[in-house]
Amino acid sequence: MAVTVDDQAQERPERAWRHLPADQQPDWPDRAALDQVTDEISILPPLVFAAESRDLTAALARVAEGQAFLLQAGDCAESFDSFSAESVRRRLQIILQMAVVLTYSSGVPTVKIGRIAGQFAKPRSASTETCDGVTLPSFRGHIIHGEAFTAEARAPEPRRLLQAYHQAASTLNLLRSLTRGGFADLNRVHSWTQDFVTGSPEGRQYRALADETGRALRFMTACGVDTGSLPTLHQTEFFTSHEALLLPYEEALTRRDPMSGDLYATSAHTIWIGERTRQLDGAHVAFFASVANPIGCKIGPTATPEEVVELCASLNPGRVPGRLTLISRMGADLVTDRLRPLLRAVRDAGHPVVWACDPMHGNTFTSTSGRKTRRVDDILDEIAGFFGAHDAEHTWAGGIHVELTSEDVTECLGGSHKVLDSDLDTNYETICDPRLNGRQSLDLAFRVAELLRARS
Numbered sequence: 001m002a003v004t005v006d007d008q009a010q011e012r013p014e015r016a017w018r019h020l021p022a023d024q025q026p027d028w029p030d031r032a033a034l035d036q037v038t039d040e041i042s043i044l045p046p047l048v049f050a051a052e053s054r055d056l057t058a059a060l061a062r063v064a065e066g067q068a069f070l071l072q073a074g075d076c077a078e079s080f081d082s083f084s085a086e087s088v089r090r091r092l093q094i095i096l097q098m099a100v101v102l103t104y105s106s107g108v109p110t111v112k113i114g115r116i117a118g119q120f121a122k123p124r125s126a127s128t129e130t131c132d133g134v135t136l137p138s139f140r141g142h143i144i145h146g147e148a149f150t151a152e153a154r155a156p157e158p159r160r161l162l163q164a165y166h167q168a169a170s171t172l173n174l175l176r177s178l179t180r181g182g183f184a185d186l187n188r189v190h191s192w193t194q195d196f197v198t199g200s201p202e203g204r205q206y207r208a209l210a211d212e213t214g215r216a217l218r219f220m221t222a223c224g225v226d227t228g229s230l231p232t233l234h235q236t237e238f239f240t241s242h243e244a245l246l247l248p249y250e251e252a253l254t255r256r257d258p259m260s261g262d263l264y265a266t267s268a269h270t271i272w273i274g275e276r277t278r279q280l281d282g283a284h285v286a287f288f289a290s291v292a293n294p295i296g297c298k299i300g301p302t303a304t305p306e307e308v309v310e311l312c313a314s315l316n317p318g319r320v321p322g323r324l325t326l327i328s329r330m331g332a333d334l335v336t337d338r339l340r341p342l343l344r345a346v347r348d349a350g351h352p353v354v355w356a357c358d359p360m361h362g363n364t365f366t367s368t369s370g371r372k373t374r375r376v377d378d379i380l381d382e383i384a385g386f387f388g389a390h391d392a393e394h395t396w397a398g399g400i401h402v403e404l405t406s407e408d409v410t411e412c413l414g415g416s417h418k419v420l421d422s423d424l425d426t427n428y429e430t431i432c433d434p435r436l437n438g439r440q441s442l443d444l445a446f447r448v449a450e451l452l453r454a455r456s
């Protein structure tokens with residue numbers, strides 16, 4: 001007798017999510033082809049190891065306790081087309097630069113997580129898109145199909161899951177060697193600046209800070225500290241993350257850890273649930289509840305205090321510090337009003353969450369030129385509102401979650417170089433949402449550093 005998907009779910013309690021409605025999944029034309037690919041993936045090596053994810057939980061527990069700050073950043077959607085060693089190195093570089101700025105200014109460690117090595121699947125507000133009278137499925141990321149507006153490109157292609165796996169594997173391989181092998185050495189902070197940033201005000205401010213860190217290192221050496229033998233100065237801990245939207249891919253990479261006996265998502269160190277798939281009775285929440293990784297959940301302006309406390313109870317029943325990060329994405333106008341009741345409710349319910357601010361997704365609009373964009377000023381306002389709300393509720397503003405690139409793109413408006421509406425077409429490269437460019441990102445790090453200093 002044929003075994004149905006539901007029978008399998010009954011045999012394996014960890015697959016209980018399969019009975020539940022999963023939003024934002026593509027319409028696969030050939031389920032058998034998808035199953036064949038996920039079977040292949042399920043016997044490939046894990047991309048990350050459970051012990052690494054546990055290290056991240058421990059690092060995030062320090063954030064939850066107010067002893068560290070979280071920087072989670074990277075592409076809105078990684079591309080299969082612009083993938084190269086250079087692009088990985090540059091994406092790491094801007095995050096390392098921002099982390100140095102934040103750590104040096106705040107005096108607390110920065111936990112670094114990239115939206116990288118797996119950020120391939122996108123939720124969409126509308127499932128179809130119409131252009132010149134032609135209606136096609138909306139673009140959902142390179143793990144599913146191509147972004148060109150043709151029926152061929154937009155047809156879901158299961159073999160892309162394998163390509164995503166292999167790209168994530170080689171990205172991680174490079175990230176591991178760059179962060180362990182000297183590239184991330186604190187003596188090299190000067191060398192992380194890209195040419196177009198060097199002469200800018202942000203670039204100069206960064207150089208001054210890099211000079212200071214260099215002096216601090218020389219001072220330590222002069223005092224007799226053997227800085228050469230301290231691995232923390234020459235290597236860095238860097239973690240990977242993505243929105244775990246595409247459940248068949250995630251399930252194929254979920255493995256039982258022999259040490260703890262727990263299930264872990266091995267597609268990334270940490271994964272998050274998007275704003276559109278955080279239904280309490282949905283498949284995503286059930287899947288996330290079944291894995292032991294540190295996890296995140298986006299929280300938008302419609303979330304009620306009761307709903308958020310219930311999410312905490314479902315996703316972190318054991319109240320483990322560092323297990324759950326709530327990523328608020330309210331929009332600059334709403335953040336003060338909407339966030340405070342949530343902070344109060346979670347605090348009063350005694351849930352030890354990390355609160356991070358995504359100042360991007362509540363501030364997106366279509367410009368007069370027809371481009372999807374965001375204003376740097378709105379992004380900064382939302383972060384300031386986030387810090388203000390935490391101050392008022394005596395909770396810890398734990399971190400930021402941003403979409404950025406180190407490249408000189410023109411996707412977000414404003415910044416010290418003032419990208420204008422009329423500039424958006426010049427270098428608009430993203431395949432999904434608009435990202436801060438290298439200068440805007442560095443500038444943002446200095447502004448957040450000021451907020452951190454004002455707090456301590």
Ligand code: PEP
Pocket residue numbers: 076123243273274275276298329358361433
């Ligand atoms: C994202 O982080 O790219 C995203 C789609 O966010 P949200 O779920 O908050 O809209």
Ligand code: CO
Pocket residue numbers: 076077361403432433
């Ligand atoms: Co996005």
